[in-house]
Amino acid sequence: QQQVKQSPQSLIVQKGGISIINCAYENTAFDYFPWYQQFPGKGPALLIAIRPDVSEKKEGRFTISFNKSAKQFSLHIMDSQPGDSATYFCAASSGGNEKLTFGTGTRLTIIP
Amino acid sequence: ETGVTQSPTHLIKTRGQQVTLRCSSQSGHNTVSWYQQALGQGPQFIFQYYREEENGRGNFPPRFSGLQFPNYSSELNVNALELDDSALYLCASSLESVNEQFFGPGTRLTVL
Numbered sequence: 001q002q003q004v005k006q007s008p009q010s011l012i013v014q015k016g017g018i019s020i021i022n023c024a025y026e027n028t029a030f031d032y033f034p035w036y037q038q039f040p041g042k043g044p045a046l047l048i049a050i051r052p053d054v055s056e057k058k059e060g061r062f063t064i065s066f067n068k069s070a071k072q073f074s075l076h077i078m079d080s081q082p083g084d085s086a087t088y089f090c091a092a093s094s095g096g097n098e099k100l101t102f103g104t105g106t107r108l109t110i111i112p
Numbered sequence: 113e114t115g116v117t118q119s120p121t122h123l124i125k126t127r128g129q130q131v132t133l134r135c136s137s138q139s140g141h142n143t144v145s146w147y148q149q150a151l152g153q154g155p156q157f158i159f160q161y162y163r164e165e166e167n168g169r170g171n172f173p174p175r176f177s178g179l180q181f182p183n184y185s186s187e188l189n190v191n192a193l194e195l196d197d198s199a200l201y202l203c204a205s206s207l208e209s210v211n212e213q214f215f216g217p218g219t220r221l222t223v224l
Contacts, residue, residue: 102154
């Protein structure tokens with residue numbers, strides 16, 4: 001019930017293209033869904049987050065789409081750049097300042 | 113504003129030894145969470161500290177223990193180290209009842 005499933009495991013996108021990473025969850029008590037970006041040797045950095053009362057949130061080139069009935073959410077990176085090459089993790093938590101349950105990660109590579 | 117800092121950066125120990133990892137939370141944050149990230153995996157929640165008390169624990173044995181100090185900094189102690197304890201240990205700080213968790217750069221622990 002605590003799992004968050006993430007796909008794909010790895011993704012290669014051409015510069016300027018759209019990168020899409022998907023996550024699905026089982027626990028209906030989850031009410032906070034962040035995305036983190038992690039570069040090699042660094043800690044995860046919070047990118048963008050959404051709550052289930054909205055279906056979409058956009059910050060710059062990053063957009064989260066959220067489908068409450070399907071228990072799925074996705075990260076879209078528009079106009080992908082080589083500097084976006086990193087590992088991306090979706091996560092979920094419930095009830096305020098609670099533990100984060102992470103997906104398994106997606107290694108994104110942006111090629112010229 | 114100072115971000116989350118962790119020390120040491122890297123550590124090498126042998127099986128059976130004990131280790132202490134340290135974390136200083138971001139300015140103004142009173143809650144610290146610890147996560148273990150094995151190579152190629154998402155972070156796994158170890159435990160959280162709030163007001164110097166353990167406030168939630170993941171599926172980790174009692175040889176993983178922690179402390180939080182009055183200045184909100186924290187320690188993670190691991191006794192009787194095992195080879196599988198080799199991982200990146202991440203500390204995240206947050207403000208009570210606010211979901212956003214901000215991670216430090218981590219401590220890379222290698223157990224030989």
